[in-house]
Amino acid sequence: MVSKGEGKWVIWPVYFNKSVSRLNGRRISKKYAIEKPSSESIAKAAKSLGINPILEKNCSHPKKHWKKEGRILVDQGESKSKLLLQIAKRL
Numbered sequence: 001m002v003s004k005g006e007g008k009w010v011i012w013p014v015y016f017n018k019s020v021s022r023l024n025g026r027r028i029s030k031k032y033a034i035e036k037p038s039s040e041s042i043a044k045a046a047k048s049l050g051i052n053p054i055l056e057k058n059c060s061h062p063k064k065h066w067k068k069e070g071r072i073l074v075d076q077g078e079s080k081s082k083l084l085l086q087i088a089k090r091l
Contacts, residue, residue: 009080011046011053011072012061013037016088025063027081032088039070045090046074051083 014025018033026033039055046053054073061069074083 007076008054008073009076009083011042011074011084011087013039013042013069013071014061014064015084016042016091025061027084028088032085032091034088034091037091039072041091042087043072045087046072048090049086051075051077 012025014020015027016033016037017026018030018035020026039057043053043055051074055070056073057070058068059071060067061071077083
């Protein structure tokens, strides 16, 4: 588990899922959201931004503990919402 003091943002695929409501975890507007985002495609988009992501494939979002979608860890820099928007534009 990553703690706040480690300087990493945790990015979950649900943040970019067009079929999920904001209440259930989507963090990006539907304009930039996609159907069925994968942790691999998000890591690839983050890498293209020069962020150096760490892909953890066998993790599950706390609200969906039964679904192992994976997560991406990136170094904290600018705000998380700006970072998510940059990644969403690359997906």
